Amino acid sequence: DIQMTQSPSTLSASVGDRVTITCRASQSLNTWLAWYQQKPGKAPKLLIYEASSLDSGVPSRFSGSGYGTDFTLTINSLQPDDSATYFCHQYSGNSWVFGQGTKVEIK
Amino acid sequence: QVQLVQSGAEGEKPGASVKVSCKASGYTFTDCYIHWVRQAPGQGLEWMGWISTKRGGTKYAQNFQGRVTMTRDTSTSTAYLEINSLTSDDMAIYYCARQFSGSYYLDYWGQGTLVTVSS
Numbered sequence: 001d002i003q004m005t006q007s008p009s010t011l012s013a014s015v016g017d018r019v020t021i022t023c024r025a026s027q028s029l030n031t032w033l034a035w036y037q038q039k040p041g042k043a044p045k046l047l048i049y050e051a052s053s054l055d056s057g058v059p060s061r062f063s064g065s066g067y068g069t070d071f072t073l074t075i076n077s078l079q080p081d082d083s084a085t086y087f088c089h090q091y092s093g094n095s096w097v098f099g100q101g102t103k104v105e106i107k
Numbered sequence: 108q109v110q111l112v113q114s115g116a117e118g119e120k121p122g123a124s125v126k127v128s129c130k131a132s133g134y135t136f137t138d139c140y141i142h143w144v145r146q147a148p149g150q151g152l153e154w155m156g157w158i159s160t161k162r163g164g165t166k167y168a169q170n171f172q173g174r175v176t177m178t179r180d181t182s183t184s185t186a187y188l189e190i191n192s193l194t195s196d197d198m199a200i201y202y203c204a205r206q207f208s209g210s211y212y213l214d215y216w217g218q219g220t221l222v223t224v225s226s
Contacts, residue, residue, distance in 0.1 A: 001169075034212035036152075043202055043216040044144075044152065055214065087152055091211040094166055096142070098152040 002027050002092045006099030014107045019075040021102045023088035028068045032091040035064055035073045038101075039084045047086075048073065080106055109133040111203050111217035118223045119193050126189040127220045129203030136184035137161040139205040142213055143177060143188045147199040157206065158186060193224045 003026040013019050023033065031051040036044035046055045048064035051071055061076045075082055083106045088099035114128040129141060143155040156167035158177040165177050176189045186203055201220045204213035 032211045036213075038152075043219055044204075044213075045216070046212060046214050049210070049212040049214070089152075089212070095168075096154040096157075098144075098154060101151045 001095055002029070002090060002097055004088060004090055004097050004099045006088050006102055008102060009100065010103045010105065012105045012107050013078050015078055015080060017078045019078050019082075019104060021073045021086055021088075021104075023066075023071045023073075023090075023099050025069045025071075025090055025092075027092065029071075029090050029092050031067055033064075033066065033071045034089045035062075036087045036089060037082075037084045038087065044087065075104075078104075078106065082106070109205075109215045111205060111215055113201075113203060113217040113220045116221040116223070118225065120226055121194055121224055123193050123224075124189060124191045125193060125222055126187055127201050127203075127222070129186045129188070129217050131184045131186070131205070134205075136179075136181060139207050141177075141179065141186040142204045142206055143175075144202045144204060144213075145199040146202070146219075147196075150199075155188070155201075160186065190222075193222075195224050197222060198224045 005024045033051045035048040038044040047058050052064045063074045065072050085101045085103045087101050110132045112130045117125050119125050137160045140157045142157045145153050155171050158165045160179050179186045203217040205215050
């Protein structure tokens with residue numbers, strides 16, 4: 001099975017900062033990677049699909065990149081509403097795996 | 108609009124079974140797979156498996172094979188997750204989510220169902 005390593009596990013940044021979260025897969029995923037945002041007590045929400053496509057209604061300060069084994073979620077100009085936990089999620093060979101999550105805190 | 112509405116919280120004893128439902132609306136039910144994902148308290152997301160709403164075929168994650176059954180009722184656009192032989196490790200929020208056929212991501216999620224296991 002493919003293993004996903006997401007980092008960092010937590011980060012603290014100020015409003016307006018640029019934030020980067022990475023996910024590394026143990027095998028190539030092509031672009032079958034998605035990113036989700038989860039706030040406390042809520043279901044996850046899709047942000048990015050196919051590594052770099054922004055889901056409808058998601059603010060343009062969110063972006064995704066990567067191919068193969070290394071993927072990145074970037075939040076440009078961090079906002080207070082971005083305080084949440086972010087998960088990467090991969091599909092490969094009929095198996096789906098989530099990253100461990102990154103908790104983003106606002107300083 | 109697309110909605111996945113799950114059944115309410117459940118409290119069960121160890122060794123019992125629980126069945127959670129996920130009712131879909133706002134789209135053609137058989138156009139999408141339904142996945143189940145669980146989240147233990149304070150933990151991350153764990154993929155459990157999917158069911159093809161069109162044909163009823165299933166794929167379970169290795170950790171859940173033999174103890175979990177996913178079914179669907181196309182007449183009511185509802186998917187079900189049944190977990191047998193509950194232990195305290197099964198105490199979690201269970202989410203259903205849809206995958207549109209041909210895509211490889213989960214674009215709509217249910218609100219979650221809390222399952223507690225206690226004697």
